[in-house]
Amino acid sequence: MTRSLACIQGSIGKEQAESLIASVSGGWTPCAEANLFYPYFWFLFRCSTRTLFGESGLRVSCLIDARTKAGATADAFELEHIGVPAGDVIEPHLDEAEANRLAERYVAYVVRNKRKALATSKLEVLEHALVFKPIWIVNCSNGTKPEFRVMVDGITGGFHVLQGTTH
Amino acid sequence: MNTTVILFLVFYYVVVIGIGVWSMRRGATDDLEGYLLGGRNVGPLVTALTLQSTAMSGFMFLGAGSLAYTQGYWAFWYAAGDLGGGVLSLSVIGRRMRKLSRMTGSLTAIEYLEHRYPSPATRMIAAGLSVFLLAAYVLAQFIAGGKGLELVTGLPYPVALLIALTVIIVYTFLGGYLAVAYTDFFQSLIMIVGVLWILGAALIHVGGLSAANAAIAEIDPTLLSVWGKDLEFHGQWGVVAGAVLVFSIGYMGWPHVVTRHMAMAQPKTARLAGAYATAWNLLFVSSPYMVGVLAIIILPNLEDPELAIFQVAHTLLPSAVTGIVMAAIMAAIMSTADSLLLQTGSIASRDLYERFINPKASDREMVMVSRGLVLTIGIVGYFIALVQPPAVFDVVIFATSILTSAFAPAFICAVWWKKANTPGAIASMIVGSLTSFVWEAGNLADTTTLAPVTVGLLVSTLTIIIVSLATQSIAPVPDHIVAAMNETAKVGPIPKRMLAMSDVALSPEAEQIESILGHGREEP
Amino acid sequence: MFGLPVTTTLLIFGFPVLWVLYTIGFLVVSRHWSEKADES
Numbered sequence: 001m002t003r004s005l006a007c008i009q010g011s012i013g014k015e016q017a018e019s020l021i022a023s024v025s026g027g028w029t030p031c032a033e034a035n036l037f038y039p040y041f042w043f044l045f046r047c048s049t050r051t052l053f054g055e056s057g058l059r060v061s062c063l064i065d066a067r068t069k070a071g072a073t074a075d076a077f078e079l080e081h082i083g084v085p086a087g088d089v090i091e092p093h094l095d096e097a098e099a100n101r102l103a104e105r106y107v108a109y110v111v112r113n114k115r116k117a118l119a120t121s122k123l124e125v126l127e128h129a130l131v132f133k134p135i136w137i138v139n140c141s142n143g144t145k146p147e148f149r150v151m152v153d154g155i156t157g158g159f160h161v162l163q164g165t166t167h
Numbered sequence: 168m169n170t171t172v173i174l175f176l177v178f179y180y181v182v183v184i185g186i187g188v189w190s191m192r193r194g195a196t197d198d199l200e201g202y203l204l205g206g207r208n209v210g211p212l213v214t215a216l217t218l219q220s221t222a223m224s225g226f227m228f229l230g231a232g233s234l235a236y237t238q239g240y241w242a243f244w245y246a247a248g249d250l251g252g253g254v255l256s257l258s259v260i261g262r263r264m265r266k267l268s269r270m271t272g273s274l275t276a277i278e279y280l281e282h283r284y285p286s287p288a289t290r291m292i293a294a295g296l297s298v299f300l301l302a303a304y305v306l307a308q309f310i311a312g313g314k315g316l317e318l319v320t321g322l323p324y325p326v327a328l329l330i331a332l333t334v335i336i337v338y339t340f341l342g343g344y345l346a347v348a349y350t351d352f353f354q355s356l357i358m359i360v361g362v363l364w365i366l367g368a369a370l371i372h373v374g375g376l377s378a379a380n381a382a383i384a385e386i387d388p389t390l391l392s393v394w395g396k397d398l399e400f401h402g403q404w405g406v407v408a409g410a411v412l413v414f415s416i417g418y419m420g421w422p423h424v425v426t427r428h429m430a431m432a433q434p435k436t437a438r439l440a441g442a443y444a445t446a447w448n449l450l451f452v453s454s455p456y457m458v459g460v461l462a463i464i465i466l467p468n469l470e471d472p473e474l475a476i477f478q479v480a481h482t483l484l485p486s487a488v489t490g491i492v493m494a495a496i497m498a499a500i501m502s503t504a505d506s507l508l509l510q511t512g513s514i515a516s517r518d519l520y521e522r523f524i525n526p527k528a529s530d531r532e533m534v535m536v537s538r539g540l541v542l543t544i545g546i547v548g549y550f551i552a553l554v555q556p557p558a559v560f561d562v563v564i565f566a567t568s569i570l571t572s573a574f575a576p577a578f579i580c581a582v583w584w585k586k587a588n589t590p591g592a593i594a595s596m597i598v599g600s601l602t603s604f605v606w607e608a609g610n611l612a613d614t615t616t617l618a619p620v621t622v623g624l625l626v627s628t629l630t631i632i633i634v635s636l637a638t639q640s641i642a643p644v645p646d647h648i649v650a651a652m653n654e655t656a657k658v659g660p661i662p663k664r665m666l667a668m669s670d671v672a673l674s675p676e677a678e679q680i681e682s683i684l685g686h687g688r689e690e691p
Numbered sequence: 692m693f694g695l696p697v698t699t700t701l702l703i704f705g706f707p708v709l710w711v712l713y714t715i716g717f718l719v720v721s722r723h724w725s726e727k728a729d730e731s
Contacts, residue, residue, distance in 0.1 A: 008431070024665055038676055063429055068675045070272045072427035090683060108530040109274065110426050116505055118340050118512055118541065120534045135680070145660040151673065151680055155431055158670030160677040161661055162684065163653070240699045247706035254710065258717040380694035393698045445714045449707050667723040 002083040005037060007132045009078040010154035017136035017152040021159065028140040030150075037084060037132035039066035039092040041099035042074075044127040045107050049119050059126070062107050064099040066092030066130070071106030077155075079131060092130065100128070137162075172319060172481075175490025176497075179357075183498065186350050224503035225311025227455050228496050230560035232476035235459025236469065239383070239390025241400060242456045244410035249452050252418035254445055260419055263582035263652075266671040269427070270651035270678065276422050276578075277518045283581045283648060284592040287523070292596050294518035296573055298540070301511040303566040306548045307559045308504035309335070311473075312497060313552060318477050319493050328552055331497075335504045336545050339512075340538060354498055359447070361492030362454045365476065368483040369461040382464045390463065402616075409568070409618020416624065417567045420574035427672070473559055511544065512537025565607050565619075572599035572623025576631045584635075585649050588642050591635030599627025651678075 012020070014032045021030035040063040047058045061074045067090070094102075104123050111121050134154030141147040149162040235242035264279070273279035277297060281290040312335065313328030320327065373379040383390050387397075394401040455476055462475040466482065469475055477496075480489050516533035525532065551557075573596045580587035603623030605611070612618050651674075692700045 024668055025662055026664070028662070036680065038679075065675060067679045068272060070269070070427065070675055072429045074429040075431040077431045090679070105530060106274075112534075113426060113509070113513075116339075116502075116509055118509060118534055118537050120531050135676070137680070137684070148661050149684070150665070151677055153670070153673060156670075158673055159665075160669045160673040161665055162677055162681050163650075240695070240702065243699075243702045243706075247702065250707055251710040251713065254714045254717060258713075258721075262721075376693040378694075384694070391695055391699055393696075393702050442714060442718060445710065449711070453703070453707070664723055667721075 001086045003086045003089055004081060004083050005089065005132045006079045006129050007037060007082050007084075007134060008155055009080050010134050012134075012136070012152065012154045012157050014136065016157070017138055017154070020152060020157055021138050021140065021150055024159075025140055028142045030138045030140050032136050032152075033139045033149075034137040035084075035088060035154075036135045036137060037089050038135050039090055040064060040131050040133065041066055041092070041094065041096060041103065042127075042129050042131045043100065043103040043107075043125055045103075046124045046126050047107060047111055047121045048124075049111065049115065049117070049121040058111070060107050060111065062103045063131075064094070064102050064106070066094050066099065069094060069098075069102055071102055073107070073110055079129070089132070096128070096130070100125070169486050169489075171486035172490040172493065175487045176319060176494040179491050179494035180498070183350050183353065186353055225308045225500050225559050226563045227452075228476050228500075229311045229314065229473040230307070230558070230563055231455040232459035232462065232474075233472035233558065234560050235456045236462050236472040236475040238395040238399075239387075239460060239463070240393060241395035242459065243453070244393070244407055245414060246453050246456050248411040248414035248417070250448055252414045252416075253448065255415055256418035256422065260422065260578055260582050262671060264422055264578070266674055267582055267651055269672060269674050271648075272675070274426065275513065275517060277514060280577060280581070280592070284577070284587075284589040285645060286589045286593065288593055289589060289596075290518055290522055292593060293574070294514050294522075296569070296596065296600055297514050298511055298519070300566045300570050301507050301514075302544045302548070303562055305504055305507045305511065305544055306551060306557075307562040307566075308500050308507065309545075309548050310552050310556050310562075311559050312500045312504070314471070314473060315477060315493065315497050315500065318474055318481070319490075319497075325553055328549065331501075332545055332549055335501050335508070336541060338501055339505045339508045339541060351502075354495055354502070355447075357491060357495040358499060359451055361480075361488075361495055362451060362458075364484065364488065365480050365492070366454045366458055366461075369458055369465060369479055372483055373461055373464055379461055379464060383460070386463065386467070390460075400616075405615065405617030405621045406612060409612075409621040412624060413564060413567050413571060413618070413620045416575050417571040417620075419578055420567075420571040422578060429672075508541050508544065509537075512540050515540040568607060568618070568620035568623060569600050569603045571620050572603040572627050574599075575624060576628045580631055580635075582652065585644060585652055586635050586639060587631060588635045588638060588644050590638045590642050591631040591633075594634040595627045595631035598630045599623050602626045 014035070017032050018030045022028075043062045043064070045060045045062065047060050049058075061076060063072050063074045064070070065072070107123060108121055112118065136152040136154060138150045138152055138159075139147055140150060150159050151162055152159045231242065231245070234245065267283065268274075268279050271279065271282035273282050277290060277293045280293050281287075309328065309332050312331030313324060316322065316331050317324045317327035322330070370376060370379070373382065380391055389396055389398050392398060394403075400406050458479055459475050462469070462479050466475065466478050469478060477493070480492055484492065516528070516536040520536045521528045521533060528536075576595050576599065577587075577592045580592070600623070603619040606617075606619035606622050611622075615622075695703075
């Protein structure tokens with residue numbers, strides 16, 4: 001069964017993920033065994049603040065981690081609509097309304113800190129969507145020691161060793 | 168006063184505001200990072216310089232100068248700690264704290280403390296202490312700004328103070344244009360050039376360092392020693408330790424706020440910024456102390472030692488340069504005060520108001536609370552600064568000593584010791600702050616030759632260890648915290664290098680994926 | 692040096708040298724760390 005997703009366009013494919021891990025693991029054989037999709041609620045805000053010199057408008061992109069509720073600002077990105085096996089989709093644990101609330105709070109906080117001004121900003125949602133980040137699960141084996149798994153961020157190429165998954 | 172000085176002072180502000188407006192217009196349709204040109208878009212050199220602007224404050228220009236002027240080379244013990252505080256904090260808690268903040272979803276240092284040491288008491292005590300101590304720092308900036316303005320414009324102190332205070336508060340409420348990377352960069356540059364120019368002019372004026380020291384020796388040879396005037400601190404290692412510790416460990420009692428940003432491309436390393444920051448520090452931190460020492464012979468009978476550096480600038484630099492440099496210094500003071508007020512307001516609204524009084528507070532309400540607190544600090548601060556102004560040096564050391572004693576062990580143990588638990592941290596904060604406060608208020612350093620921060624730190628460290636161990640069974644550290652702290656545990660086969668290179672930012676997602684893979688792919 | 696007692700010279704120049712060495716050491720030890728410039 002396939003599902004249709006709005007996925008953040010990333011440049012890290014299966015082969016790249018494997019070669020990335022090969023280059024840092026020294027001696028281990030990496031094998032990409034899964035491509036998962038991690039959920040975020042995305043909001044593009046227009047943020048206007050009144051300053052000493054009039055109003056200023058800024059576009060701020062915010063991603064709310066749909067599982068941990070963590071907020072983050074984000075660079076601009078492209079979305080592509082793709083079909084993926086339903087089993088590879090990580091389900092959100094939040095609903096959009098709550099995510100919206102969290103996003104507004106987070107963006108207001110970040111903008112205030114970055115501008116270094118104690119002023120409220122008017123936030124207007126320009127666009128919003130449930131988006132997914134592609135993640136590669138790479139298995140590392142070397143024939144003798146227990147295998148372990150690493151997750152590779154399909155956008156940045158950053159990786160994180162997965163604990164508790166040795167087998 | 169000298170009209171040229173004032174002219175160039177005003178000219179400087181016009182330029183700075185101009186840069187701000189220009190970069191605002193330019194970036195009008197950009198996203199947040201683009202507009203502010205902070206972080207990744209500008210390269211490590213500019214980043215390091217923009218970070219310097221909070222280091223350049225009233226303490227540097229009034230406090231450091233006055234200590235060096237009155238006690239001679241003894242003052243360099245403080246510089247010694249200040250030089251390394253940043254890199255020490257970064258190397259000891261930096262990465263681990265970032266990871267733990269992500270894992271716990273903490274946005275402020277105080278929220279982080281509550282997540283690590285779960286209890287409302289943690290938040291309340293930490294927030295209460297911080298608001299009080301940061302307000303003290305702000306007071307120091309008010310005084311510095313008022314005195315600087317008085318010197319440059321000739322206005323009477325109460326008026327100059329009021330103007331400085333008002334400008335600071337207005338800037339804090341309405342800032343915006345001035346808080347862009349370009350202006351920070353420009354200001355830092357002017358200040359570094361200015362400080363080095365003052366130092367250079369001073370050295371030339373006195374005929375070189377050796378000649379200067381010979382002249383100082385004529386006045387009072389004890390000023391050349393490391394023990395202070397009249398060898399007052401001779402052999403007092405507890406006080407010396409305090410001077411070094413207060414800033415070196417002090418940085419760890421007040422870690423930076425972390426906000427999260429997701430890049431959409433391969434990240435560039437920013438470690439170079441740390442190296443550059445150390446280099447700037449070297450240039451910059453020792454200079455005010457040196458100028459203060461030289462002022463001993465250049466201006467031997469200063470009424471107010473706090474104005475030593477300003478007066479040297481006035482005496483030796485051409486008026487135009489004095490105007491510009493003074494303007495940059497005042498702007499730095501204003502910027503430092505603004506950062507502090509922002510933090511204080513933020514703590515009051517998030518960590519006290521929203522946390523304990525109204526969890527459903529809207530962003531507008533929180534800003535109102537913050538502003539209310541800032542105004543209160545302004546009013547109370549004005550009267551204190553007017554009626555009984557403490558020395559900038561004394562206020563800053565007082566606040567830093569208590570901050571360090573109260574928080575450094577809690578923050579350090581948060582990432583390094585899995586047994587540091589909630590009762591331990593709470594006890595440590597209370598005991599550390601009380602001890603250093605009492606030591607300071609009672610002038611116990613004189614009788615015991617131990618500085619407040621030395622004693623406070625010692626006591627709070629012992630407290631967190633003893634209380635944590637004693638209460639391990641009744642208040643163990645929560646499992647999810649221990650798991651989050653395990654960077655390298657139980658992962659036998661995994662190459663250490665891979666663990667080190669793991670992207671800390673992905674930790675929360677990794678944890679989610681670990682639990683999913685552990686239970687099978689699908690979850691409800 | 693510069694007409695200063697030895698201890699004073701050590702204080703003024705010794706600590707900066709110490710911190711530079713420490714920073715270099717730290718940069719070497721952490722060379723594999725992935726650092727992001729996303730703090731404020």
